[in-house]
Each structure stands twice: as C-alpha cells, then as structure tokens.
Amino acid sequence: MTLDILMSILVAGITTGALYALATVGLSLVWGSMGMLNMAHAAMLTMGGYAAFTVSSALGLPVIAGFAGAIVIGMIGGSLLYMLIVRNLLKNDKSTFESNVMIATVGIGIALENAILMIYGGQPLKQPLSIPGTLMLGPLALPYQNIVIILTVVVLMAFIALLLNRTRMGRAIRATAQNRDAAQLMGVAVNRVYFQVLVLSGGLAGICGVMVSSITQLSPPLGNDPMLKAFIMCVVAGLGNLPGAVAAAFGLALLEAFIQYAAGARWGFPSLLFVVIAVLIWRPSGLFGRAQIRRL
Amino acid sequence: MTAATLPPVLSLKNIVSGYGGLDILKGISLDVGAGEFVTVVGPNGHGKSTLLKTISGLVPLRAGSISIDGTEVTGKPHTVAGLGVAHVPQGDMLFPEMSVLENLLMGAYLAPGKAEIDRRLDEVYTLLPKLSDRRHQIASTLSGGERRMAGIGRGLMMGGRILLIDEPSLGLAPLIIEQIYGVIAELSKAGRTILLVEENPARVEDLADKLHLLDDGAIVWSGPPADLLAREELLATYLGG
Numbered sequence: 001m002t003l004d005i006l007m008s009i010l011v012a013g014i015t016t017g018a019l020y021a022l023a024t025v026g027l028s029l030v031w032g033s034m035g036m037l038n039m040a041h042a043a044m045l046t047m048g049g050y051a052a053f054t055v056s057s058a059l060g061l062p063v064i065a066g067f068a069g070a071i072v073i074g075m076i077g078g079s080l081l082y083m084l085i086v087r088n089l090l091k092n093d094k095s096t097f098e099s100n101v102m103i104a105t106v107g108i109g110i111a112l113e114n115a116i117l118m119i120y121g122g123q124p125l126k127q128p129l130s131i132p133g134t135l136m137l138g139p140l141a142l143p144y145q146n147i148v149i150i151l152t153v154v155v156l157m158a159f160i161a162l163l164l165n166r167t168r169m170g171r172a173i174r175a176t177a178q179n180r181d182a183a184q185l186m187g188v189a190v191n192r193v194y195f196q197v198l199v200l201s202g203g204l205a206g207i208c209g210v211m212v213s214s215i216t217q218l219s220p221p222l223g224n225d226p227m228l229k230a231f232i233m234c235v236v237a238g239l240g241n242l243p244g245a246v247a248a249a250f251g252l253a254l255l256e257a258f259i260q261y262a263a264g265a266r267w268g269f270p271s272l273l274f275v276v277i278a279v280l281i282w283r284p285s286g287l288f289g290r291a292q293i294r295r296l
Numbered sequence: 297m298t299a300a301t302l303p304p305v306l307s308l309k310n311i312v313s314g315y316g317g318l319d320i321l322k323g324i325s326l327d328v329g330a331g332e333f334v335t336v337v338g339p340n341g342h343g344k345s346t347l348l349k350t351i352s353g354l355v356p357l358r359a360g361s362i363s364i365d366g367t368e369v370t371g372k373p374h375t376v377a378g379l380g381v382a383h384v385p386q387g388d389m390l391f392p393e394m395s396v397l398e399n400l401l402m403g404a405y406l407a408p409g410k411a412e413i414d415r416r417l418d419e420v421y422t423l424l425p426k427l428s429d430r431r432h433q434i435a436s437t438l439s440g441g442e443r444r445m446a447g448i449g450r451g452l453m454m455g456g457r458i459l460l461i462d463e464p465s466l467g468l469a470p471l472i473i474e475q476i477y478g479v480i481a482e483l484s485k486a487g488r489t490i491l492l493v494e495e496n497p498a499r500v501e502d503l504a505d506k507l508h509l510l511d512d513g514a515i516v517w518s519g520p521p522a523d524l525l526a527r528e529e530l531l532a533t534y535l536g537g
Binding site for chain 2: 168171172174175178179181182183184185186187188189190
C-alpha cells in the first residue's frame with residue numbers, strides 16, 4: 001500500500017467517522033438521558049437534508065439559510081416528538097416506556113419517510129450544500145466537502161462537550177441520565193430536560209442529514225444507513241456513553257474503510273456486524289461501558 | 297407569638313400513599329416546627345422511606361394533605377425542592393459519574409447566584425472537610441461513609457429550610473455512624489428543621505425533640521425519645537427489643 005492510498009483511506013475513514021459520530025451522538029444522548037431508543041432518528045436526519053434542499057433550491061435562499069433550515073426543522077421535529085408522543089408515553093407506567101417509545105418511533109419513522117417520498121418523489125436529488133473542489137497537499141487530495149464535514153463535526157463535538165460539562169443545562173442532562181429521581185430532588189424538572197435533549201438531538205440529526213447528503217444524494221431512505229451504523233457504534237461503545245460513541249464512530253469507520261480497500265466494499269458492513277457480535281460476547285456493556293465501581 | 301404557637305413548617309394530615317395497588321402509608325399525621333428535630337422510627341419495610349418520598353413528591357400522594365409553611369403542596373419533586381425541602385435519600389442516590397464537587401453543585405441547582413453557591417460550598421466544606429479533600433473524586437469511588445457525607449453535603453447545598461434525612465446510619469461502621477450523627481447534631485444546634493427516619497431510636501435519644509413510632513404505615517406512638525426507650529414492651533413489640 002502506497003502512502004497516497006493510505007492517506008486517501010484515512011481521509012475517507014475520518015470523514016465517514018465524523019458523520020457516524022454526529023449521528024451516534026444524537027442517538028446516544030437521547031438513550032443516555034431518557035432510556036429512549038429513537039427509531040425516528042433516521043427520518044429526522046432525512047428531514048434535515050430535504051429541508052436544506054428546499055430552502056436553498058426551491059426557495060432560492062443562500063446556502064447558510066439552508067443549513068439553518070435543516071437545524072430548525074430537526075429541532076421542530078424533536079420538539080413535536082416530545083410533545084405529541086414522548087410526554088404522553090411518560091404518563092403511563094415507566095416500566096413500559098422503553099418498549100412503547102421504541103415501537104412508537106418506528107411508526108413515526110416509517111410515516112415520515114413515506115411523507116418525504118410523497119412530497120419529493122423517489123428520485124435521488126443533489127444536495128446544493130456541497131462545496132466542489134479538492135485541496136492538494138503534495139500527493140494528498142483533500143476534497144473541500146470532506147474538510148467542511150470534519151471541521152463542522154469537530155466544532156459540534158466541542159459545543160456538545162462544553163454544553164454538557166460547563167453549563168447548568170448540561171449538568172441537569174447528565175444528572176437526569178445518572179439518577180432521575182435524585183435529579184428531581186435537586187429541583188431538576190426532568191420533563192423539561194427530556195424536551196431539551198430531543199430538541200438538541202433533532203438539531204444534530206438535521207445537520208447530519210445535510211452532511212451525509214452533501215457527499216451522497218438526497219433520497220427518502222437517506223438516514224437509514226447512518227442510523228444503522230450509529231446504532232452499531234452505540235452498542236460497541238456502550239449505550240449512552242457519549243465520548244465512547246465518538247471514539248467508536250471514528251475507530252469503526254477507519255476499520256470499515258481499510259476492510260473495504262483490502263477485501264472489497266461488500267465486506268465493510270459485515271465486518272462491523274462481526275465487531276458488534278464480538279464486543280457483545282466479550283464486553284456486554286460495550287467497550288467504554290464503565291463497570292460501576294462501588295466501594296463498600 | 298411564642299415558638300409553641302407558631303404554625304408548623306411542615307404539616308402532614310392523614311396522608312395515604314403507596315405503590316401499585318398497595319397503600320404503604322395509611323393515614324399519617326405529624327407536624328414539624330421551625331428548628332425542631334423530629335424522628336420517625338420503625339422496623340424495615342413499614343413505610344419510613346415512603347414517608348419521606350411522599351413529602352418530597354417522589355411517591356404521589358393518594359389522600360390527605362402536606363403543607364409547608366401553611367401552604368398545601370401538591371407539586372412534583374422539583375417544585376417541592378423549590379419550596380425549601382432538601383431530601384437526603386437512603387443509599388445517597390449520588391450522581392455516580394460526577395465528581396463530589398459536581399454532586400454538590402447539583403445540590404445548588406436552584407440557588408439564586410454564584411455568590412450564594414460559593415457561600416453554601418464554604419459552609420459545607422467547613423462542616424464536612426473531607427468533602428473538600430475529595431472534591432475532584434468521582435462519586436462512585438467514594439467509601440460508604442464518604443458517600444453518606446456527600447449525600448448530606450448535597451442536601452445542605454440545596455439550602456433547604458427543611459431537611460429530610462433517610463436512615464443515615466444504614467450499612468455503616470459504628471465509627472462512621474458516630475461521625476455522621478455528630479454532623480446532624482451540629483445542624484440541629486444551628487437551628488435546622490430536621491425530619492429524620494431511623495430504625496434505632498437509641499441513636500436519636502439525645503438529639504430528637506419528638507419521636508414517632510411507625511408500624512405498618514401508621515403512627516402508633518408519639519412522645520419524647522427517652523419515654524419510648526423506657527417502654528420496653530413497646531420496643532419489644534414494634535422494634536424487636
């Protein structure tokens with residue numbers, strides 16, 4: 001393997017890893033704080049991609065407005081999901097919430113995907129929010145779009161880390177994730193936290209939709225592949241573990257890129273599944289799922 | 297108005313609560329006055345923790361009423377916390393992946409500003425100096441006694457006027473129990489209003505102003521701690537001697 005091939009694989013792997021990380025963080029945030037596996041995350045991601053397309057192409061507004069539109073649509077999707085579904089399911093028996101909300105969001109995801117199919121049709125569309133051209137650094141070719149994706153994800157990850165660790169809202173989210181009852185006793189309104197988490201996750205899904213479609217194409221099932229991969233990353237990292245999810249996203253994306261180069265594209269996804277099975281056997285709580293240390 | 301005629305800070309009237317189809321508390325009434333130290337004793341599984349959880353809103357009230365400063369409380373736990381009720385639950389319920397300092401700061405979640413948070417933090421570190429030494433340590437790695445201290449410290453950070461403490465001695469070594477009750481005694485001397493539940497009445501003999509004996513979700517005896525400890529037949533019947 002020559003150096004330029006190696007570098008190309010690294011660039012492709014890191015770009016894909018950045019996209020996986022973005023999808024994974026949204027999913028993991030919701031799972032970690034609410035115990036909710038949001039199966040409509042894929043559809044929210046797709047909505048973001050189409051929202052940017054509509055604002056930029058159909059309405060003719062600047063590209064940045066399209067990007068903002070994707071975030072807003074994702075956040076609206078998250079808030080509606082809370083207000084119409086999650087809030088009502090939480091009123092019922094808490095022990096059935098996890099299964100009920102998973103089934104409900106499967107239905108919502110299917111309905112949204114079909115709604116997008118009806119509105120936009122099944123033909124793939126080009127996402128206008130993509131930057132053509134390549135930066136040449138000696139033998140290394142870096143597409144501008146990949147650079148934008150990586151930088152955007154780095155900024156977003158820093159933003160999420162600051163939000164969770166340095167703000168009152170972030171501390172409330174982490175507290176709710178770690179002990180819901182104790183958080184309530186401290187004065188945290190956990191329903192407000194759930195709302196905030198779903199809005200934040202929706203916004204991240206919207207951005208992810210724009211990023212994924214900028215290097216592929218817009219189509220109604222756009223979010224399904226990133227969602228499936230994100231779920232794999234979450235399981236490998238340990239459900240709800242955000243830093244672990246980001247590390248797993250980059251690690252597995254690089255592994256997938258190398259396997260696709262070495263053994264062919266068709267072996268990429270099976271290799272990820274193999275890793276999941278191995279991790280579940282070896283460490284059922286995930287690679288970074290910390291076993292609780294409790295001294296007595 | 298004398299202290300005796302002041303309305304109680306916390307007043308429970310015939311409260312009923314429980315889980316599923318089962319009532320655990322079956323009509324409990326008690327009052328806690330400002331600065332008073334009231335203890336509810338009783339055997340395991342007879343509703344002591346449920347009593348505190350019902351007051352703080354974690355377990356919904358099915359009948360009766362709870363009043364704080366004369367105002368009836370019907371809210372959720374975060375609104376009860378906002379009224380100045382600080383609940384130190386059994387088993388600490390710390391945030392296991394947060395540091396001691398972050399746990400304490402969560403206690404001050406509703407505090408009005410940074411100056412007030414810093415003031416409360418100083419107060420807690422003065423009373424519980426070990427928490428200052430351990431402030432950057434992750435809560436799940438603390439020893440049992442340190443966790444209990446952190447739980448009390450977090451309750452104090454809430455700045456609540458009413459402190460609900462659930463079995464602070466549970467599962468701890470005698471020396472640690474002594475230290476923890478020493479801290480509680482200091483809080484009481486400083487004028488804090490305390491409602492504490494405990495299995496062993498001897499631990500609060502010198503501390504509590506009033507003691508209620510709980511059996512099967514109902515109060516069966518009330519009076520000064522020394523009176524209960526002198527009643528061997530009551531101790532034998534309800535607390536196994």
